[in-house]
Amino acid sequence: MSEVITTRREGAILEVTLDRPKANAIDLATSRLMGLTFQSFRDDPDLRVAIVKTAGDKFFSAGWDLKAAAAGDAVDGDYGVGGFAGLQELRDLNKPVIACVNGMAVGGGFELALSCDLIYAADHSTFALPEIRAGTLADAATVKLPKRIPYHVAMDLLLTGRWMDAEEAHRWGLVNEVLPREKLEDRVWATARLLAAGPPLVYAAIKEVARKAEAMEFQDAMNWITKRKFRTVDELYASDDNQEGFRAFAEKRDPVWKGR
Missing domain, CATH: 3.90.226.10 (2-enoyl-CoA Hydratase; Chain A, domain 1)
Incomplete structure (x- = not known):
């Protein structure tokens, strides 16, 4: 730079x-x-x-x-x-x-x-x-x-x-x-x-939830997660990576994270 x-x-x-x-x-x-x-x-x-x-x-x-x-x-x-x-x-x-x-x-x-x-x-x-x-x-x-x-x-x-x-x-x-x-x-x-080497979509969800939940009541934050009102949580739950984690666990292998 x-x-x-x-x-x-x-x-x-x-x-x-x-x-x-x-x-x-x-x-x-x-x-x-x-x-x-x-x-x-x-x-x-x-x-x-x-x-x-x-x-x-x-x-x-x-x-x-x-x-x-x-x-x-x-x-x-x-x-x-x-x-x-x-x-x-x-x-x-x-x-x-x-x-x-x-x-x-x-x-x-x-x-x-x-x-x-x-x-x-x-x-x-x-x-x-x-x-x-x-x-x-x-x-x-x-x-x-x-x-x-x-x-x-x-x-x-x-x-x-x-x-x-x-x-x-x-x-x-x-x-x-x-x-x-x-x-x-x-x-x-x-x-x-x-x-x-970790799951980037999970990191994104962790950071957004931690940041925004700081100003929320606990139950409100949990409701937002459950209802997928956080953008990053919605993207995570709809992602291939989310399924990849489950598949890798079932197949007893390391997951391959693609960030999508």
Whole structure:
């Protein structure tokens, strides 16, 4: 895509790398590039899983580029499709996305990781939401974090801006796994390959139901599933893949998923 955003494709997996020294901070132009990248991933039927990583091992991302803001980038400017960093508000992204966190995830960088479905972190990585010290709101984190970890822990991070190391993040369930930095990418790619070999229509249904059911009563969500009112659930139940799963089980073989 550019020197700032590079991609690598292996089969159904797309690795997206943000490389913006020194801290992988994100300005408006970079956010728009990221949005186009993730939009393309979403819309490509041959891609099933994305990995989000950044260059270097000091900063995963420092988030919003304060130097660019000081030079005129408006905080409420045009972040592009998908909102900040291209993932935060990207509609209908029904494919798994894995964050490969190697270094400090700060502010919007922390929010970028929160926009992913799985988070793997190097053991030296740290997380913080320092917006409170600048007198501003960590908006996406304020919405998402209290739903991901215990309320009082989330509020501690939001209200104080303190640092959380990778082990604490794992203890609270914010991070799936903590690994030595030299083993991090191998673990992330192993997970990506596992997911890429799985049933894409089921992944899509899981993501849509989980996302939309968050604002629904339990029984209402179950009724929507039963009545096939979720688009992805309707597509899954009417698909060849749905029957393939049953056939493979009966025939004692591995299923062959075609995404249709």
